[in-house]
Amino acid sequence: MFVVECKCVVKGFAEGEPLISDTPINFLTMIDTENGEIKDPNHNLYGKTLKGKIFVFPNSVGSSVGAYMLYSLKKKGSGPLAIICSNRMDITTASGCAISNIPAVYLKDNNLLQVLRNSRTMTVDCEGEQILIYQN
């Protein structure tokens, strides 16, 4: 087990499988709020869903309305368990998570993303500002 340090933005606790995006996310154009699927055909996670996953991405980009997409996902039961931003926690993601009670953290050092890649499951402990990584 590894421990990765993080900074807390929205409090909470979540345990589950990660879904890792290497590229930034535009929540308005890339995510289907009905089922949490990544609907952008040019995205490398096209067709995968963030529903029930710990969604890891660098930061969100583009539309300011993206915050409402996180809220819609949560209302429809298609939201992520938690969010980890590997580059920086942007305002769209932070505000969307705050209104939707989705635990949200960002990595202190984005090189730590490599450690996250090696995990099948992880625990995001926002209060303790740490992510516990399990390899099997």
Add this chain to the structure above:
Amino acid sequence: MELTKSEEKILDGSEGEIHAAAYRVLLAIGRATEAEKLVPIQWAHVSGVNYNTIGDAGVNFLQEVAKGAHFKVRTTINPMGYDRSKPNALSENFLSKQMQIVKSYKQMGAMQSFSCTPYEIFRLPRKGTSVSFAESSAAVFSNSFLGLMTNKESALSALASAITGKSPYSDLRIEQSRTPKVALKCKGITMNSETDYGLLGYLAGKISKDSCIAFSDLKSEMDMMFAKAISSGLGTSGSCGMFTSGNMSKSESIAIDEDEISKAKDELNTDEDGDLILFGSPQLGLSELSYLHDLIAGRKFDRKCIIFCSRYVHNQARKIGLASKVESSGAEFMCDSCMCLSPLITRDNTDSIITNSVKGAYYMKSSNRVGVALKDMKTLVKTYSE
């Protein structure tokens, strides 16, 4: 982030759940941007008005918020889904949901601006004033050209600031953070049209990881049309909220070439041609309308052409006779709304559109799912009018 005692009380619910939720949002974005405290803002511009973007969850959410909150500062709002003065073929459901959204914002005290270019309509505060602008193109424009101070806010963070009159003192609200660390060198790149400026902004947004970036080869004085184009391009692709122009000797530089611009263009320009011409993302102002009028010079468009602009700008143009002159080309005005996620343009009624806007091209392609031919206004008028 430290809250004052009175702020803590509101967070704990002394003024009700809506105000507490607004403070929870401010606390989260304060933590995200490592703010020390909250500061007053003088103007909030809120996005999340078009039913096509926020959906049923948004409609119900705003209805609840409106029951428990009233805006503390001047609050303007983004475009909605259609032009209120024109008939349309939208469903009863769309119309009633859209009207509910408008009602909620009105109830909270928003100005009925329905514009993504509030800086062209309302009196501007002094340079250095803290504001909270959600519309990405307006945030970038206001930081970069007007000296206003805002982070690249979200629909919900600007809403929280409208309710509380406060925003975290962080990032682009602090003078020292407004100096870019990275400069883009764009020497040798063709910069003739608004579309070129839009593409440069779009590419820069993809490259930049910071909230402010420099263009070392651009002059800080630029045509209003170019300024709006580069701001909206930057806001579309990135998380960057500001740019500066001119040589920044202390910053790290990255050179970009024509190839990268072409790649960005290829990504957006999916079709050679289209059956509908769209102008106005951001909504056109008087300067762009008069430029369009000069280009048309008595010609007529050979296909349908829609111009999105705010009702305010449209009324001004009407008063001075510019609107009717532009209309004589066959183009029609569409107020209160914007091409991005317009419910009026879908794959069912349109195969592909032609636009000069990089932001418009991006949303038409990825959200409205129609083909796009990206051409600057001059080329477009020349090609599609006679």
